[in-house]
Structure formats: C-alpha cells, structure tokens
Amino acid sequence: MTGTDMRSETADSGPSGYAAARLRLLNEQARSGPPRRAALADLTDQWLSGLFTAGTEGARGVSLVAVGGYGRAELSPRSDLDLLLLHDGGDPREVAALADRLWYPVWDLGLALDHSVRTPAEARRTAGEDLKVQLGLLDARHIAGDLGLTTALRTAVLADWRNQAPKRLPALREMCEERAGRQGELQYLLEPDLKEARGGLRDATALRAVAASWLADAPREGLADARRRLLDVRDALHLTTGRATDRLALQEQDQVAAELGLLDADVLLRQVYEAARVIAYAGDVTWREVGRVLRSRAVRPRLRAMLGGGKPVPGRSPLAEGVVEQDGEVVLARAARPERDLVLPLRAAAAAAQAGLPLSPHAVRRMAAGARPLPTPWPAEAREQLVTLLGSGGPTVQVWEALEAEGLVNSLLPDWERVRCRPQRNAVHLWTVDRHLIETAVRASEFTRRVHRPDLLLVAALLHDIGKGWPGDHAVTGEVIAQDVAARIGFDHQDVAVIATLVRHHLLLVETATRRDLEDPATVRAVAEAVRSQGTLDLLHALTEADALATGPAAWSSWRASLVADLVGRVSAVLSGDVPADPAEASPTAEHERLALEAVATGAPVLSLRARTEPAAEPAGDPEPLGVELLIAVPDQVGVLPAAAGVLALHRLTVRTAELRALDLPDGVDGSVLLLDWRVAAEYGSLPQATRLRADLVRALDGSLDIAGRLAERDAAYPRRRGVVAPPPRVTVAPAASRHATVIEVRAHDAPGLLFRIGRALEDAGLRVRSAHAGTLGANAVDAFYVTGSDGAPLPAEEAVAVARKLEETLRG
Incomplete structure (x- = not known):
C-alpha cells in the first residue's frame, strides 16, 4: 500500500482505519529507518488533521502543532505524540470541545499522548519558565489549522531562544550533566538508555538546540548518522518488545540485533557505542565552544577599553615544536606542517595531556588530513611522545578521545580497531575494551615511580587486553600482538620480550593469589618461572594493580591487594635464591596449637x-x-x-x-x-x-x-530477577598446579550456599579437601579446591577429570 492509499483509508475510515494502516506500515519489512519514521509521522499528521478539520468546521484562530520528537517527524513505533493545541484566545468552550475531539481518539487507540492547550503568549511564557518546554517548541511543526498562528509562534520562540541563549545554554548544559550523572555514559553501559544516557538521543537534541541559538555549532561529521543509528535501534527495540522503552536490556539485545539484520548482540552494542561516542564527543566540543564564546563576550568590553577600543588578539603560548596553546585549547602553530612532521600528532597530544588542555578539533582534523604513516620502527621521538601521553594521568583520556574521533589512533596503531568500542559482557567491567586500556594506562601512571622502566609499564598497560579483539585466550593472542606492536614502535629485542611477558601474564598474580595455595612451593615456583626477573615482577605487580583499579570497584580491594603483595614477596624471595618451605613441614602457631588442644x-x-x-x-x-x-x-x-x-x-x-x-x-x-x-x-x-x-x-x-x-x-x-539467565557453571582441573594435591577450579554464578554445595559434592566423592580459595568477581564465583584421595595423594589424571565432570553436573542440577 502506498502512502497515498494509507492517507485515503485513514481519512475514510477514522481511527480504525488509521490503526490498520499504522499496523501495516510497522510490519513492512522493506521500509525501516528514516523512511518509516517519516511515513509514520505523515500518516499520523493526516489522521490528526482529519480529526481537527471535523472539529473546527472552518473556524480560524486555532492550529494543531507537533512538538518534540513528533515535531521532528521522528516517530518510533511506540513514541509519544507531543501535541500543542494553539489558539488566539477565542471561546474557551469551543477550544475545550476541540481538544476533547482530538485527545480522546488518541487515547482510545492506546497511544501515549503529551498534550497542552495554550495561546501564543501562554506558550512563550511557559517556555520562558520551563527549559524542557522551550526545547520542545524549537521543533514545533504545523499539522492543521491556522498556519499563520503556528508560524508566528515558531518565529517568536526562536527569537526568544536566541536572545536568551547566554542564560539558557548554561542551564541546558547543567541539565545534560545532571542527566549524565544519573544515567551514565551510553558508550560504556551493558544495558544503556538510548535516550537519557550521555551520548544518547537527548544529547543529540540538545546539540540541535545549541545550533539554533547561533552561538555555537556541533561538529557535523558523522553526527547525523550517529543519531539515525540510535533511532533505528530504538525502533527495533519498540517492535521487538511491544513497549515504549528506551532501555536496551540484555535479554532483548539478540532480538533487536536480528530485527536490524545484525550478526549478534555484540555487533549491536558496538554500533550503539560508536554512535554514542560521536554524539558525546560532539557535545564536549560544542559545550567547550559555548563556554569560550560566553567568556569572550564577558571580557570583551574590558579588553576593548584597555586597548583603546581596538580588537583584542588572542594570545598564543608555545607548548612544543609546532604546538601552541590558544584560548584554553591546544592548536597547531602557524608554521606547523603535518604532512612533513610525522611525529606532530603524538607531540601535540602529549603536550595537550601534560598541560591538561583539550586538543582543538580543528587541529586534530588538520593533522588527520595531513597524516602519513610513521616508518617502522618508529623514530625515538615518536615512541617517547607516546609514553609521555600515556603517562600524563587523567587528561590522557580526553586527548585520546580527540585522536580517536578523527581516526588518528587507528592510523598509529592499526590493531586498535579490533578493540574500539568493543563491549565487555561482565558486570565487573565499567568500560569497553578500548577505554579500559586507556584507564589502565592512567592508573599505571600513578605507579611509574615504583618501577625501574615506567615506559614498559605504560605500553604494557595500553596493550594488555589488545587480544580481546580476536578469538581465543586474549592473553595468549595479546602476547603475539604486543610483540609486533612493541617492535614496530621501536623497542629493542629485550624490551619487546618484557612487554610480551607482561601482556601474557597480566592476570597471573591476581589469579594465583586468590585461587592458589601460597603455602605450596609449586605455586610460587610457577610464578617465578613465568616472570624470570625481579624487574619484570615489579612491573607485573604494578600492572596488576592498575588493571584491577581500571576494571571497577569489584575487581580490587585491600584483601586482594594483600594477597597479591604476599605472593610477590614470596616470588621475590625465590628469585633471590631462597627455597620455599614445604607446608607439610611447617609448625603450627601457638594460637593454632591452643585451639587444637x-x-x-x-x-x-x-x-x-x-x-x-x-x-x-x-x-x-x-x-x-x-x-x-x-x-x-x-x-x-x-x-x-x-x-x-x-x-x-x-x-x-x-x-x-x-x-x-x-x-x-x-x-x-x-x-x-x-x-x-x-x-x-x-x-x-x-x-x-x-x-x-x-x-x-x-x-x-x-x-x-x-x-x-x-x-x-x-x-x-x-x-531471581525475571529474564536473567546465569551462564552454566564450569569445573576444570588445573594440571601441575601442585605436587601435593589435585587442583579443581569452579567458576559459577555466585549464590548463597554455593561453597556448601561444592564441599558436600566433594565429600560425597570420597575426597579430602586440603585447602580452598574462594573469590568473587561481580556475580561470578571463582573457587579453587586442593583435593586428595583418601590416601592423601593427588588423584590420577583420569579420575580427576571424572570428578570435575561429576561436580559440574551436580552444580548444573
């Protein structure tokens, strides 16, 4: 059915015709995205226009206006209808009767409605008092009735907005920041709110409002596509759930991905994150520009008076070769030539991070346009500038995001593309893989004074999870990638080997400390053999702490820190030549002996x-x-x-x-x-x-x-919470983990009594538990049990595997 056919049926059949045509439109597989949203808005316009015309009988001085998302003709399947009945102050009874003829058919169809009835003066006054109302009126669109009345209101509202922008924009920014504080950042959330989270549809609307003020404008590159992508995802979410929701819940992501023709939920989240990142970065740049303009307006009269009425010239302070600071941003010097100076992007980024200043988007765009690949291996200066950037602490994050926005990170480190915007389906992790890597480098910068080679620590922090972009064990894969990257950026053979070791074993200390018996000599010897030197052990200790701190609050604690420090001390003793004592020969403490007696x-x-x-x-x-x-x-x-x-x-x-x-x-x-x-x-x-x-x-x-x-x-x-399905438990045997016992590892959803169930199953199997090491990461329990047979000896390999399989079946049951 064509759009003309649907309009005809709607006009002839009333609400039931509109409902039928709407349903057919939403079920059309060939039409989705912007065309379907526009068609749905057009269909709704025609229906409401018919209701309006039938109710007014040619009366003037009244019009029906779409505002907000409906005003932008962006109707998702379950979107609210935001409507304003505008009138010139005529007979209140006639206006009320018309409102009833409009609102009740909408309610009868079960559609959500946000409605108001106002004169132009009332609309302007309400907009002046309520910022949200004013934002909705900025997208006002005429549907039916007196076009002159609607046009006059639009003109007045836009004029008010532009005149009040110096006061209204700071309030709008505060509103955006408050919402971001409540909802989090869309580009990192596992169950994001597509509308309210930072980088979501609300922020995209706010950027439109800033542009309408004529005070500043957002970077346009990719912004429209990012907004379209989020709207497409919301459409699919509405269709698959049948609800007016903006939250992309975990249990619905596979269905939404299928509705959009995507491979799986991870691909869906990655596209959502990429879109949110574009909008969030555009917001950062735009609000910075708004602040700059407002500050310049505030100081301009004073400067002109001081300079005798002349036009002030912004100051430029040199930061590095080819890099200067101007008006609170890092820009390129006039003589800088990105096409000739290959190290300039890294030098500018390092200078910006050290100064705690943002990189100008114009400078980044200019460097990206003129960038050429660095030679292999990199010049020493390029490597040094990368290390300086990584070691600059918190400011590194915004500088890195600016480089990523224009593709400079991928040109410097091609392997980065595999982890960019990659979700981590583990509630312990706060960030996507790429942001976690940068956060780890930021954390590692705090520990550079306690290691002999801070440059190796920072680069290893940047690369430790780089293997997560590939199938298989990310530590094993990451070791190979880290070797290649470290050699490419100019480290010598020995340094490359150290970085590769750090990446390969970045989980070794925390996993060993929390899941292994530290009194067992085999445990300590295994770690010593992996690190091989005291310097590498110190680096690995710092990387372990930085990685955990950058993961989230559930990944690190005083308890874990003490266990890791204990292990590091024992390994350090072995590396210096001490032999760990056999636990069987250890004497009980006085406290232990007292309790035993x-x-x-x-x-x-x-x-x-x-x-x-x-x-x-x-x-x-x-x-x-x-x-x-x-x-x-x-x-x-x-x-x-x-x-x-x-x-x-x-x-x-x-x-x-x-x-x-x-x-x-x-x-x-x-x-x-x-x-x-x-x-x-x-x-x-x-x-x-x-x-x-x-x-x-x-x-x-x-x-x-x-x-x-x-x-x-x-x-x-x-x-348990509806819709949440915990992954099945997994029980494995850790070979050669101990000479005195068989080590069985259990990974399962944490629940009250889990250790009781495991202990009872091991006792039922006739095993003796020598020691147990229980740990919890988020909702997951990771426990290790040192068991022996009734004779006190480790289990034969086949028997150990059979015990692990039986225990897994028990836990699944």
Missing part, C-alpha cells in the same frame, strides 16, 4: 573470630579492613567443609579464602584435629557471635541442622 579436650569444635587490618595508606588514616579471620579447630571427621561452609552461609558470611589442614599434635596427645583458617566478611550488618556459629556448627556436624533445607527456603524467598 582445646578441641581434643572437649571433643567439639572450637572457634576464634579476629578482625584483620593493614596499615592505612595515609599516615593519619584509619587501618584498612582485610576482613575477619575465622579459626575453627574440629576433631577429625567427615563433612567438616560442607558443614562449616553451610553454617557461614546461613549467617550470611562471605568466604574469601579457606584453608583446611590436619594438625600434628604434641607427643602424648591422642587424636587428630582439622584446622580451618578462613577469612570471612559479613554480607551486611555486623558479624554474628562466635558462640552462635559454634552452636550451629555442632548441630550441622551431628546432623540435627538441615542446612540444605534452610538454604533452599531462603533462596525461595528471594526469587
């Missing part, structure tokens, strides 16, 4: 709770908590691990590390004692009393406390 004497568990802290980072600060140490001594028996873990889960205690071992008692003391040395933390509230924990542990061991039933009841009382 008491457990033997009473024949029951004995508990000790003790807060653990580390010195404060600042001399006058309070000690930082590392959690609470829970010591439990129990006469040797089966079921200790699941019983203890279950009791802790019932009391809402999170287990951070767990170690179990049999203690050798002094001569003359009969019996065997298991010692559990755990670090725990309360999920919320205060810690329970040790006496209550002990009482419940006694009941759990004698079978009178049904832990499984109690945990099931609590789980049923807190139903």
Whole structure:
C-alpha cells in the first residue's frame, strides 16, 4: 500500500482505519529507518488533521502543532505524540470541545499522548519558565489549522531562544550533566538508555538546540548518522518488545540485533557505542565552544577599553615544536606542517595531556588530513611522545578521545580497531575494551615511580587486553600482538620480550593469589618461572594493580591487594635464591596449637573470630579492613567443609579464602584435629557471635541442622530477577598446579550456599579437601579446591577429570 492509499483509508475510515494502516506500515519489512519514521509521522499528521478539520468546521484562530520528537517527524513505533493545541484566545468552550475531539481518539487507540492547550503568549511564557518546554517548541511543526498562528509562534520562540541563549545554554548544559550523572555514559553501559544516557538521543537534541541559538555549532561529521543509528535501534527495540522503552536490556539485545539484520548482540552494542561516542564527543566540543564564546563576550568590553577600543588578539603560548596553546585549547602553530612532521600528532597530544588542555578539533582534523604513516620502527621521538601521553594521568583520556574521533589512533596503531568500542559482557567491567586500556594506562601512571622502566609499564598497560579483539585466550593472542606492536614502535629485542611477558601474564598474580595455595612451593615456583626477573615482577605487580583499579570497584580491594603483595614477596624471595618451605613441614602457631588442644579436650569444635587490618595508606588514616579471620579447630571427621561452609552461609558470611589442614599434635596427645583458617566478611550488618556459629556448627556436624533445607527456603524467598539467565557453571582441573594435591577450579554464578554445595559434592566423592580459595568477581564465583584421595595423594589424571565432570553436573542440577 502506498502512502497515498494509507492517507485515503485513514481519512475514510477514522481511527480504525488509521490503526490498520499504522499496523501495516510497522510490519513492512522493506521500509525501516528514516523512511518509516517519516511515513509514520505523515500518516499520523493526516489522521490528526482529519480529526481537527471535523472539529473546527472552518473556524480560524486555532492550529494543531507537533512538538518534540513528533515535531521532528521522528516517530518510533511506540513514541509519544507531543501535541500543542494553539489558539488566539477565542471561546474557551469551543477550544475545550476541540481538544476533547482530538485527545480522546488518541487515547482510545492506546497511544501515549503529551498534550497542552495554550495561546501564543501562554506558550512563550511557559517556555520562558520551563527549559524542557522551550526545547520542545524549537521543533514545533504545523499539522492543521491556522498556519499563520503556528508560524508566528515558531518565529517568536526562536527569537526568544536566541536572545536568551547566554542564560539558557548554561542551564541546558547543567541539565545534560545532571542527566549524565544519573544515567551514565551510553558508550560504556551493558544495558544503556538510548535516550537519557550521555551520548544518547537527548544529547543529540540538545546539540540541535545549541545550533539554533547561533552561538555555537556541533561538529557535523558523522553526527547525523550517529543519531539515525540510535533511532533505528530504538525502533527495533519498540517492535521487538511491544513497549515504549528506551532501555536496551540484555535479554532483548539478540532480538533487536536480528530485527536490524545484525550478526549478534555484540555487533549491536558496538554500533550503539560508536554512535554514542560521536554524539558525546560532539557535545564536549560544542559545550567547550559555548563556554569560550560566553567568556569572550564577558571580557570583551574590558579588553576593548584597555586597548583603546581596538580588537583584542588572542594570545598564543608555545607548548612544543609546532604546538601552541590558544584560548584554553591546544592548536597547531602557524608554521606547523603535518604532512612533513610525522611525529606532530603524538607531540601535540602529549603536550595537550601534560598541560591538561583539550586538543582543538580543528587541529586534530588538520593533522588527520595531513597524516602519513610513521616508518617502522618508529623514530625515538615518536615512541617517547607516546609514553609521555600515556603517562600524563587523567587528561590522557580526553586527548585520546580527540585522536580517536578523527581516526588518528587507528592510523598509529592499526590493531586498535579490533578493540574500539568493543563491549565487555561482565558486570565487573565499567568500560569497553578500548577505554579500559586507556584507564589502565592512567592508573599505571600513578605507579611509574615504583618501577625501574615506567615506559614498559605504560605500553604494557595500553596493550594488555589488545587480544580481546580476536578469538581465543586474549592473553595468549595479546602476547603475539604486543610483540609486533612493541617492535614496530621501536623497542629493542629485550624490551619487546618484557612487554610480551607482561601482556601474557597480566592476570597471573591476581589469579594465583586468590585461587592458589601460597603455602605450596609449586605455586610460587610457577610464578617465578613465568616472570624470570625481579624487574619484570615489579612491573607485573604494578600492572596488576592498575588493571584491577581500571576494571571497577569489584575487581580490587585491600584483601586482594594483600594477597597479591604476599605472593610477590614470596616470588621475590625465590628469585633471590631462597627455597620455599614445604607446608607439610611447617609448625603450627601457638594460637593454632591452643585451639587444637582445646578441641581434643572437649571433643567439639572450637572457634576464634579476629578482625584483620593493614596499615592505612595515609599516615593519619584509619587501618584498612582485610576482613575477619575465622579459626575453627574440629576433631577429625567427615563433612567438616560442607558443614562449616553451610553454617557461614546461613549467617550470611562471605568466604574469601579457606584453608583446611590436619594438625600434628604434641607427643602424648591422642587424636587428630582439622584446622580451618578462613577469612570471612559479613554480607551486611555486623558479624554474628562466635558462640552462635559454634552452636550451629555442632548441630550441622551431628546432623540435627538441615542446612540444605534452610538454604533452599531462603533462596525461595528471594526469587531471581525475571529474564536473567546465569551462564552454566564450569569445573576444570588445573594440571601441575601442585605436587601435593589435585587442583579443581569452579567458576559459577555466585549464590548463597554455593561453597556448601561444592564441599558436600566433594565429600560425597570420597575426597579430602586440603585447602580452598574462594573469590568473587561481580556475580561470578571463582573457587579453587586442593583435593586428595583418601590416601592423601593427588588423584590420577583420569579420575580427576571424572570428578570435575561429576561436580559440574551436580552444580548444573
């Protein structure tokens, strides 16, 4: 059906005809994007115009006006209809009757309606009081009635906007910033709001309003395409959900991607992020220009008076060869020649970051137009300027974004394209892959004083996740890419090897410290063999901390920092020639022996709770908590691990590390004692009393406390969020991780009682748990268990694999 046919049917059939024509239009596969939005607006115009004409019977002095998104003819399938009934102050009863004839048919069809009835004077007055109303009127479009009335209002509103721009634009900017603070940045969110988040459709509308003020204008390159892309995604979201929503939820992304003909949800998110990045960067540049213009207007009279009425000349301060500062921005010197000076983009970027100033978009555009590839290897100055840029701290981010906006980053580092705007489907990560790499370099710049080669640290920070743009293990792939990039930018063979080692093992320290038994000599030796030198160990320690801090608050804590520092100290000792002690030969502490003797004497568990802290980072600060140490001594028996873990889960205690071992008692003391040395933390509230924990542990061991039933009841009382499906658990065997035990790793969705279920499954398999190391990243638990057979020896390889497979099946069930 053509547009003419739909208009004819709408006019002839009334609301039902409009509804049928609207439904057919939305179901047309051949028409989508801007053509469908425009056709939907045109169809709605025709229907509303018919309602208006039937209700006015030729009366003058009244018109129907579309405002906001409808005024821009950008109707998504579930968009609101923003309408203004404009009148010249005639008979109020006639105006009210006309409004009823317009609004009720819209409501009857179930369409959302934002409506108002005003005279031109009332509309202007309301716009002057409410910025949102004024923004909507900037897009006012005539639908029906007195065209002169609509035109006069549009002219007056635009004139008011331009006259009031010096006061209104700062308020608009504040509104945008407040919204961004609430909604976050669209280009990094896993479930973004396409309209309200920073870089979304609201910001695109704000840029149109700035342009309408004639005070400043946004960079036009790619802006219209970015806005169109977000509107297309919103259309598909409305069609797949059947709701008027702007939030792109995880469970709906695959359907939206399919509606748009995209490969998968990752491709969808990447396109959304790219569009948001264009809009956000345009906003940064535009608001900076608005600020510059407003400042110049404020100081111009004073300057002219000081200079005798002459025109002031902006000052230019040199920053580096070919680079100057002018009016709060970094620009190119008049004599600069980007087509000849190959290092100029890096030199300008480094100078801007060090000065804490933005790069002028005109300068970046000029450098991009004249840029030629650097030779391989890079000149020494180019490498030094890159390191200077990466080591400049927070200002590096905005400078890097300016380079990316004009494609300069991809020309310098072609491998960057693979990670640009790439989403990370892990709630622990705050950023996309590329932004995370820059954030890691920013964090690493804080640690350059504690390593012998800060340049290697900064480049490794920039490249440590570069392999995420390729299939397979990103650390393994990244090592190869890092070798190539490091050699290309001019590092020698030895430095290239160090950077590659840092990238290959950037997760080694934190994973080992939180998932391995540090008392096992094999653990420490494996790390020492990987790093090979004290200098590389120091660099890896700094990179580990920078990477975790740049990931998000869930990835780093005082507890993790203390574990990593402990591991680094042990590895450092091995690298200096010390031999780690065998844990089997370690003597129990006096505290451990006291608890063990008491457990033997009473024949029951004995508990000790003790807060653990580390010195404060600042001399006058309070000690930082590392959690609470829970010591439990129990006469040797089966079921200790699941019983203890279950009791802790019932009391809402999170287990951070767990170690179990049999203690050798002094001569003359009969019996065997298991010692559990755990670090725990309360999920919320205060810690329970040790006496209550002990009482419940006694009941759990004698079978009178049904832990499984109690945990099931609590789980049923807190139903899971609809639509959220956790990935299945994965259980693997870590070969050669220990000479004393078999190491089984469990990765699963964290839930109350998970450690209890694992412990019970291992006990049911007839295994002895020597130690356990529990860790949580976001919603994911990553636990490692050192187990032996009943004879105290590691399991044969085939038996270990079978145990892992059985445990995985149990957890899936």
